[in-house]
Amino acid sequence: MVKKSIITESRLIEFYMDYVLKHNKQPASVYIFSKENNFDEALFYNFYANFNAVEKSIFNEFFKNTLQILTKNDDYETYDSRTKLLSFYYTFFENLTANRSYVVYALNKHKNSLKNLSALQELKKSFLAFIDTLEFETFKIEQETIAKMQEMGIKESYWIQLLLTLKFWLDDSSAGFEKTDIFIEKSVNTSFDLMDIKPLKSAIDFGKFLLKEKMNFKV
Incomplete structure (x- = not known):
């Protein structure tokens, strides 16, 4: 037997x-x-109701494995938000590359419409929860409803960034997927640079100073 x-x-x-x-x-x-x-x-059925549930779980397992690897590094908690997100991306796509044949099977026919793909639903929940743990410097908005909309907008923009990176990786034919690494570095850095409010804050503070001092300039 x-x-x-x-x-x-x-x-x-x-x-x-x-x-x-x-x-x-x-x-x-x-x-x-x-x-x-x-x-x-x-x-x-002790674990899943159907095969679609298995597919959702697989992509979420890639995410959970990524976080496990990151948090085993004692230095990870000392990283700033930009470095944490970059580390997540590099490790996550290493996991995907190790399972590329399956990921291509699961996503390739949907690669132009990943946003609403059911297989990525659990991944999205976990990824947005991860984004919630990062600190982004934005303008403080006192109105609660608008502040929540701002927060959701930031999280959704990073989810779209992950989907765009995923699509780029699916199409990447470079050795070692080195172009995907470049894409990750440039897209994450650009997203943080665009949210950098320090230059704008300085301009506003300078404007307030000029108004306070009632200075007039003639050029």
Whole structure:
């Protein structure tokens, strides 16, 4: 008698990724999937309701693995927000590259419409929660509703940035995906530079000073 496979969430993900890469499609049923991998069908439902839930979980696992790697570095908590985000991107895309065949299978047919792709829903929740932990210097808005809209706008803009980077990586044919690394560096740095309010604050403070002193200039 063949010994049944021990089933954990990570084992199911491993079995699922292996299956779709061999067959280039989802299993026709949980019954077929469980028989091929030698475990009782009922065990599948201890973790997932269907295969779409597995796909959502896989991309979220890439995210969780990324954070685990980052937080194992004792210096990570001393990084500023820009460096934390850059570190996240580089590590996250290293994870994707290690699983590129699956990611290309899962996303390539949707690469021009990733924003509403259901497989990325859990990743989006986790990524936005991560963005929430970063500190961005913005103008302080006293009106609560507008302040919340500002916060949501920042988070959504970074989600779109991640999707754009993902699409760039899918199309990248450079050795070692070095062009994606350049894209990450330039896009993250640009996004932080655009939010840098210090020069604007200085101009406003200078304007206030001029008004206070009632200075008139003739050129």
